[in-house]
Amino acid sequence: MPSFTSSSRTVLVTAALALAIYAAVIALWRPTIHLYPDQDASNLARAERVLIGEGDPHTVILGSSLGVRIPDDWLPAGWLNASLGGKGAATGLALLRASSMRPRRILVETNTFDLGPDLAFVQDAQGPIPLALRTWVPGLRAEYRPINLLLSLAGRARGGAHAHRGSGSLAEACLSLQAQVQGDIVSAEIVGREVARLTARPVPSGLVARMVDWRAALRAEQERGVEVILFEWPVDPEVMRSPRAAAIRTTVAETLPTLRFLRLDGEGLATEDGLHLAPVSARHAACALLHAVGG
Template sequence: MKFFLRLTLLFLIFSGLYAILIHFVSPVKIPKQSWWQHNRVRVESFLTEGKDAKYVIVGSSMSDRMLPEQDSGWFNLSLVGEGGLTGLSILNRSDSVPKFVFIEVNQLSVKENEKFSKENTDPFFVFTRRNFPILRSEKQPLNYAVGFVIQFTDRFFPKETQTKNGTDEEAVKISKKLKEDHIQEVKRWYGAAVEQKKLNERTEYIAGVLGELRSKGIRPVFFEMPMHPEILISAKETRTRDSILKKFPPSEYLWFRDQTTVYEDSDGLHLTYPEANRFFHKLKEYADSLP
């Protein structure tokens, strides 16, 4: 009996000391072990620091690369491997009431991950993450320790920044060839249009969620992430876009589409990080113009 009491006491002492540590000290970068954990951390951040955001973005990995500054009034709830429907569901199930929700249309054909939405908005889950930061995924000891190791090695063992010209040119050629091959593969993936029945189900789902969000005073804004030009006009993207436009026409809903600026993509689907933030800057300018 005394052994278990001592064990419990040690656990409480360790937990208390660790809670104090993470409150005052944190590595610059805390790595995620998987995309699932990446999404879990994103949702936990939204339900805690981001719950009072004025502007919330929901989308897929295409929107995930836009990086709002802390305390800017913006929160990016885009989830890797998911579409905007999962983010919409999480927003609707939460007690957050932003003024606007920006909905990426590119991957709205992806069904809501209902299991993920429910698990991460359960009242007990939200309560514990808001009141006991030590339980949050990014605060787990392993992630925290690895974050400090990375920070240490980056500071004392910086990567070589200089390369031989020949090696550098060869790397650029290989990278360009790999990107071209990948784009051709993506074009094949996106060559088949999404079934209209599936899209109709998605648009009806969106209409129901938007009705609930609007009743809370949240205004929806649809936007399209730039992609490789050949992918944007693919059968999949075209039918998805046309179905959303038909159900939610610009005459009744707010839309943002930057069709004049040329952006650089990294793989046909995703913009490079600098380009994603260039697009984000334009999106913010549009948001600022809204009444």
């Protein structure tokens, strides 16, 4: 029994020491994490960023997996991309309300305006480690789990779609992108199959009621002094013209006529599946959003 107790104590001390060293390395290094093993891990890290609100971002993007395609380094300093895979902007707004962050401006994606908030996810993102502790010890955050760090380092080493935009300014990167000859390589067969499926989707039921909820929620943000801008990510042209997309667009215009609405130019952009922009096209869309929003 004494040997077993001694062995257990050694394991605990070793584990605590390893955790302390890892936490110290993360605190000093603060690596950029951009790859995750699955969508759930990515969503948890993004939600955590909103709840912690580090750096006091002045502009927050709320949206779905369409916005997840935008690399963080293709957004200006002071911007936070709170897009979540498999969810809509309503979940991002619920996270924002659960946090202490008070941005000056929110950019709200309308492509998935028919989706309500995932409140169970918002609750899960707040635990089990207290947010206050994760705020002061970054190494305890979901974002900096070792598997996420390893995947991100491997992605940077491979380059390609995961390559960093470079050391120049974002404005310079956008100008350079416009002159880029080589675009995205996508499978026409996959895109065609997915476009046929997406264009056949019916108009969401309860869309008007959902828009009424949005009107109340966004009015509340405006009353807090937040500038609200609506925008639509470019997708495949046929999907943009589909009954579902057209119904959402029309209902937004009728229900929220006073809000600024940005419809980004998607001419020449490629998707991988009719919805999600391919890597180079996603960077073009990021630059288009920055240009449309202005200062």
